[in-house]
Amino acid sequence: MDSLFQNINKEVVISFYQRIVNNNSSDLDKVIATVGAIGLLSLFVFNPLGGSSKSGSKTSKRKFKKRAIPKYEPIIKKELTDEEKIVEVNRKFNEEYRKDAEQIIVKFDKNDDKDVYKKAFLGEMLMKLLLELDSIDVSQIEDLDFKKKLKDGRKNTIHEIQGFLKKIDGLKS
Template sequence: MDGLLQKINTDAVVSFYQRLINNNASDMDKCIATVGAVGVLSLFVFNPFGGSGNIKKSKKNKKRVVKRTIPKYEPIIKKELTDEEKVVEVKRKFNEEYKKDAEQILQSFDKNNEKDVYKKGFLGEMLMKLLLELDSIDVSQIEDLEKKSKLKEGRKNTIHEIQGYLKQIDALKVDK
């Protein structure tokens, strides 16, 4: 029975295409051909199998993609501190954690040493973070003039000290 249906379908398709090729197609043949052509074209235009035209692979064959998250900028200094305490904390952090390394890298920097190049970049970033912390301190809201001028002077001196080291570190040449 299946062989008979296949033979009938094959004969019908062959005669259909012969009528189309010989320009003897009826209106129904033309409609069928148009619908078929539109169907095939729609597979290329409106690809239901994904963007690349390939059928999606099973989960077994898929590579696992690990998303890396970029850490959000976190301030070095806690927000709960007063402006005066922030200036003191930035100065302390610079003196205790970065100043010694900055002086060491300025004295013995080797542009061919990978660790020195990394340390130069790291110190540059950390000093910039400290400067950003100092920059976030708003002295315009302080009404007490003596307190305001003291805060401005401390902030200014700390900024100049950090900037002095940062300029020297940035001036170190690195081969690319």
């Protein structure tokens, strides 16, 4: 590629661009300019990095990892009853996230990347648990005692998770 540029007569190129700029271009000049523009465009479209390979070396294809965009997946199975969902969210919080949340609240170091990541992760997981609880609709339940039991269980679990979430969100990053 470098040898190609060395062999181009600079005077011819300068006069070509002067004709284009001064609107004195011929049809051939317009065709050359169009082909050159398409060539440059295709270079950037098919090679998004825009670089050229070194002379004498084989062109290597670069493989890029596609970033996985996580979809929201419910933490709790949809087949569960409302009562089972509340119990499952409470169990999941207490068994999987409470200990880590208590530790990060006590010894958070904003300069430690692991702590910063753990803080963000726990915030996200606790928010997902709250969304699971929020998706439970008790308004359709006719049995008032059962409805009150579900509402109280959901309310207590929400308050417990929100308490930890507020403390985690309050940590200075």
